[in-house]
Amino acid sequence: MTGIVGEFFDLKADTDADILAMQVGDFYEFFDDDAELVAEELDLKVSQKSSHGSSYPMAGVPVEDLTPYLTALVERGYRVAVADQHETGDGHAREITRVVTPGTLLERTDADSQYLGAVVAAEDGYGLAFADVTTGRFHVSSAAGEDAEDRLLAELYRFDPVEVLPGPELRAEDALLERLRNRTDATFTLHTAESFAPGRARRRLRQQFGEETVGSVGIETEATVQAAGAILSYVEETGVGVLSSMTRLQTRSSGDHVALDGTTQRNLELTETMQGDRSGSLLDTIDHTATSAGRRLLSEWLTQPRQSIDELQRRQSAVQALAEAAIERERIQDLLSGTGDLERLASRAASGSADARDVRAGIETLGLLPELLDLVETNETLGGSALPDVLSRPDRERVESLRAELDAALVDDPPGTITEGGIIARGYDDELDEIIESHEEALRWIETLDEREKRRHGITHLTVDRNKTDGYYIQVGNSETDAVPEEYERIKSLKNSERYTIPELDEREREILRLEESRHELERELFEEIRETVSAHAELLQSVGRVLAETDVLASLATHAVRNDWSRPTLRPSGPLRIEAGRHPVVEQTTEFVPNDLALDDDRQFLIVTGPNMSGKSTYMRQAALITLLAQIGSFVPARSAEIGVVDGIYTRVGALDELAQGRSTFMVEMQELSNILHSATEDSLVILDEVGRGTATYDGISIAWAATEYLHNTVRAKTLFATHYHELTSLGDHLERVGNVHVAVDESSGDVTFLRTIREGPTDRSYGIHVADLAGVPEPVVERSREVLERLREEKAIEARGGGGEPVQAVFDLGSGEFATAGTEPPRSADGSRAGASGLSDDQRAVLDAISELDVNETPPVELLATVQEWQDRLQDD
Numbered sequence: 019m020t021g022i023v024g025e026f027f028d029l030k031a032d033t034d035a036d037i038l039a040m041q042v043g044d045f046y047e048f049f050d051d052d053a054e055l056v057a058e059e060l061d062l063k064v065s066q067k068s069s070h071g072s073s074y075p076m077a078g079v080p081v082e083d084l085t086p087y088l089t090a091l092v093e094r095g096y097r098v099a100v101a102d103q104h105e106t107g108d109g110h111a112r113e114i115t116r117v118v119t120p121g122t123l124l125e126r127t128d129a130d131s132q133y134l135g136a137v138v139a140a141e142d143g144y145g146l147a148f149a150d151v152t153t154g155r156f157h158v159s160s161a162a163g164e165d166a167e168d169r170l171l172a173e174l175y176r177f178d179p180v181e182v183l184p185g186p187e188l189r190a191e192d193a194l195l196e197r198l199r200n201r202t203d204a205t206f207t208l209h210t211a212e213s214f215a216p217g218r219a220r221r222r223l224r225q226q227f228g229e230e231t232v233g234s235v236g237i238e239t240e241a242t243v244q245a246a247g248a249i250l251s252y253v254e255e256t257g258v259g260v261l262s263s264m265t266r267l268q269t270r271s272s273g274d275h276v277a278l279d280g281t282t283q284r285n286l287e288l289t290e291t292m293q294g295d296r297s298g299s300l301l302d303t304i305d306h307t308a309t310s311a312g313r314r315l316l317s318e319w320l321t322q323p324r325q326s327i328d329e330l331q332r333r334q335s336a337v338q339a340l341a342e343a344a345i346e347r348e349r350i351q352d353l354l355s356g357t358g359d360l361e362r363l364a365s366r367a368a369s370g371s372a373d374a375r376d377v378r379a380g381i382e383t384l385g386l387l388p389e390l391l392d393l394v395e396t397n398e399t400l401g402g403s404a405l406p407d408v409l410s411r412p413d414r415e416r417v418e419s420l421r422a423e424l425d426a427a428l429v430d431d432p433p434g435t436i437t438e439g440g441i442i443a444r445g446y447d448d449e450l451d452e453i454i455e456s457h458e459e460a461l462r463w464i465e466t467l468d469e470r471e472k473r474r475h476g477i478t479h480l481t482v483d484r485n486k487t488d489g490y491y492i493q494v495g496n497s498e499t500d501a502v503p504e505e506y507e508r509i510k511s512l513k514n515s516e517r518y519t520i521p522e523l524d525e526r527e528r529e530i531l532r533l534e535e536s537r538h539e540l541e542r543e544l545f546e547e548i549r550e551t552v553s554a555h556a557e558l559l560q561s562v563g564r565v566l567a568e569t570d571v572l573a574s575l576a577t578h579a580v581r582n583d584w585s586r587p588t589l590r591p592s593g594p595l596r597i598e599a600g601r602h603p604v605v606e607q608t609t610e611f612v613p614n615d616l617a618l619d620d621d622r623q624f625l626i627v628t629g630p631n632m633s634g635k636s637t638y639m640r641q642a643a644l645i646t647l648l649a650q651i652g653s654f655v656p657a658r659s660a661e662i663g664v665v666d667g668i669y670t671r672v673g674a675l676d677e678l679a680q681g682r683s684t685f686m687v688e689m690q691e692l693s694n695i696l697h698s699a700t701e702d703s704l705v706i707l708d709e710v711g712r713g714t715a716t717y718d719g720i721s722i723a724w725a726a727t728e729y730l731h732n733t734v735r736a737k738t739l740f741a742t743h744y745h746e747l748t749s750l751g752d753h754l755e756r757v758g759n760v761h762v763a764v765d766e767s768s769g770d771v772t773f774l775r776t777i778r779e780g781p782t783d784r785s786y787g788i789h790v791a792d793l794a795g796v797p798e799p800v801v802e803r804s805r806e807v808l809e810r811l812r813e814e815k816a817i818e819a820r821g822g823g824g825e826p827v828q829a830v831f832d833l834g835s836g837e838f839a840t841a842g843t844e845p846p847r848s849a850d851g852s853r854a855g856a857s858g859l860s861d862d863q864r865a866v867l868d869a870i871s872e873l874d875v876n877e878t879p880p881v882e883l884l885a886t887v888q889e890w891q892d893r894l895q896d897d
């Protein structure tokens with residue numbers, strides 16, 4: 019098939035992109051199914067194009083408007099190929115110049131990172147690589163060991179990629195792929211298997227980052243090399259052209275990072291809430307950054323706390339100085355706001371999409387560095403902090419020479435297009451200066467032509483102007499057309515005037531057009547050279563960008579500390595966690611918050627937290643984790659004072675509601691997460707367990723919680739906070755040396771429950787679930803009946819707890835041994851006190867036993883269970 023539509027189909031057959039945008043003159047056109055799809059997604063009009071007797075749907079957008087349409091399509095997960103048109107000797111030809119995908123979209127303007135990820139499965143784990151084409155960032159990591167899969171998920175959660183390239187082996191692992199898909203919103207793209215081949219991948223990696231870098235950063239596994247190589251090949255193949263801005267290969271320095279699994283990042287609502295909203299997350303609450311690069315870095319810090327005390331104290335010193343020097347801090351934030359995003363400029367310059375305005379913004383931003391350094395050094399408080407060191411990191415002279423070079427090249431306020439001149443400053447290029455001079459002279463000649471002509475011919479209503487159809491012309495009012503000389507050639511008659519031209523004017527016009535053309539051409543060429551200079555300095559720009567982002571984050575942390583009365587925590591290499599009057603950083607924003615103390619040390623390393631529902635147990639535990647985490651990004655913390663033994667990991671196990679939506683058993687998830695914690699946590703970790711064991715039958719739950727506590731206490735020895743409704747567990751405090759009990763106090767003096775939100779020593783003796791049921795509007799008869807049942811149960815429990823003296827009617831939990839005695843091992847006694855054989859049972863007793871063995875504890879709601887137990891008791895008592 020020939021013709022435009024045929025060409026479209028040929029090109030489409032050559033690409034695996036979902037949609038093809040093909041340039042036809044001033045438009046990008048979509049045909050056939052693509053036209054229907056794009057029209058539907060973007061609300062475009064569909065027309066029909068005839069070709070070879072058939073008619074095809076067609077939709078198009080003007081060339082200059084492609085970007086927003088492209089961005090919208092890609093953000094919806096489509097991969098769009100763009101075929102550009104170029105001139106050939108005898109017409110036009112088109113070829114695909116790039117494929118825009120979620121992970122290679124350059125036109126991003128918001129603050130978010132946009133990672134493209136690759137995951138390669140190997141025998142002993144996974145290799146991972148992540149690249150952000152908009153900033154040139156490139157990270158590699160690996161996930162190995164027994165919990166490799168959890169580590170993999172944690173990394174995916176941390177980078178939150180928009181597009182993932184699964185390696186060839188992974189493609190066959192349906193179950194894992196499904197989990198990955200559930201964990202990210204990424205588009206999964208099948209990139210050619212060859213690009214994952216180890217030899218090829220290694221070559222690419224060396225080519226990109228240099229042999230030495232690849233050797234020195236210590237990429238641990240071949241799978242990681244494969245993942246990194248595949249990303250490089252994908253970025254190259256999609257034609258986004260940013261490879262030269264990827265200058266630094268980053269690995270996680272193991273030993274310094276704090277383990278923070280995906281579940282914990284989510285539970286602590288670091289960058290989004292459990293519901294997936296940004297608002298209400300820790301990031302959203304503490305973010306006062308002035309730049310998008312700053313916000314990206316703050317998000318990175320929060321998901322990547324550190325252990326290095328030196329680094330943390332360095333950050334703390336800067337935050338403290340910035341907190342104290344309020345005026346300078348505001349000045350710094352003022353200077354930073356409105357600056358260009360240098361990391362993104364480097365990428366856009368490398369891809370050739372940066373325009374003169376982008377570069378101009380970059381120049382201004384580079385100029386800020388000496389200004390900031392000056393401001394910081396001349397202030398005593400700031401000068402004594404780590405800030406001067408931060409700002410001195412990029413080579414000052416190189417920055418200034420690049421800035422000066424670019425500044426001399428561009429005008430102060432360039433236009434947003436690079437094809438229409440007006441970009442390059444005078445004095446930068448001799449040839450251009452000459453053209454501009456001649457151009458301006460020709461323009462001056464035309465500007466003064468009206469005066470000359472008026473004088474020469476004595477005509478008063480004469481003007482010289484230009485429009486698209488007529489070019490330059492002389493216009494004379496009808497009343498004076500008689501005075502027009504002979505050489506005037508009429509080109510148009512209007513209602514009240516006539517338009518003329520003269521040979522000199524025609525000649526000037528031709529000259530102006532010629533000069534304009536060469537000026538535009540030359541300015542574009544010069545600008546492209548300048549853009550290449552920018553691109554060649556990608557590394558320098560990125561380092562200045564990072565330094566400014568870091569200053570922004572430190573100032574933001576200082577602002578939040580000052581506004582919310584946070585304090586500088588004392589950091590120690592390991593050991594106790596002591597918090598005086600601590601608060602929850604997010605909850606304190608919206609509530610009259612009641613501060614609480616916490617101490618976890620060598621004498622008391624494990625706290626069991628009890629208290630009524632909704633009293634504040636979760637808040638108390640999360641605030642401990644968040645205070646530790648904030649301290650380990652170098653921030654101040656919401657507390658009167660805090661002493662923090664640096665942790666190597668924060669592990670949480672908190673409600674699993676969201677997993678339910680993904681169709682996994684809550685209990686299974688709970689146990690997988692518990693297993694992960696028991697495997698991974700160390701003596702230097704902080705563990706938060708909320709209601710572990712709740713997802714199964716009571717006795718199973720208590721047993722698991724009991725055993726996990728013993729293991730964490732005896733073997734792992736991690737600092738642990740454990741909230742539970744199982745009061746049985748509180749007696750662990752008597753048995754295990756370093757386990758203590760605290761509870762959240764309530765006031766019942768008025769007959770109602772008032773939440774005091776205060777943490778007190780010792781366990782609670784009861785649960786307030788019924789009160790919450792009442793608050794929630796459960797019908798009065800049910801609430802009343804629950805109270806009766808509870809009373810009875812309490813009496814029974816007192817009997818059970820003594821472990822004898824009464825009639826055990828059901829399995830009892832022996833607090834002394836931590837084991838269960840069941841009805842089966844301890845048959846009921848007969849009325850005379852002697853043990854009755856199975857044959858000596860009454861009908862009622864047998865019926866009760868049958869009922870017990872048939873009852874499915876997992877499937878019976880607790881209230882019904884209690885009622886059933888009571889019914890049995892009644893039957894046995896009547897017996």
Ligand SMILES: Nc1ncnc2c1ncn2[C@@H]1O[C@H](COP(=O)(O)OP(=O)(O)OP(=O)(O)O)[C@@H](O)[C@H]1O
Pocket residue numbers: 605609610611612613614629630631632633634635636637638775776
């Ligand atoms: N120290 C505090 N000061 C003020 N308000 C608080 C405090 N702690 C908790 N709250 C408020 O109490 C509410 C319930 O707290 P939280 O969810 O921590 O209770 P919980 O005991 O874990 O509940 P459940 O056992 O039902 O899970 C929170 O939404 C919070 O607004």
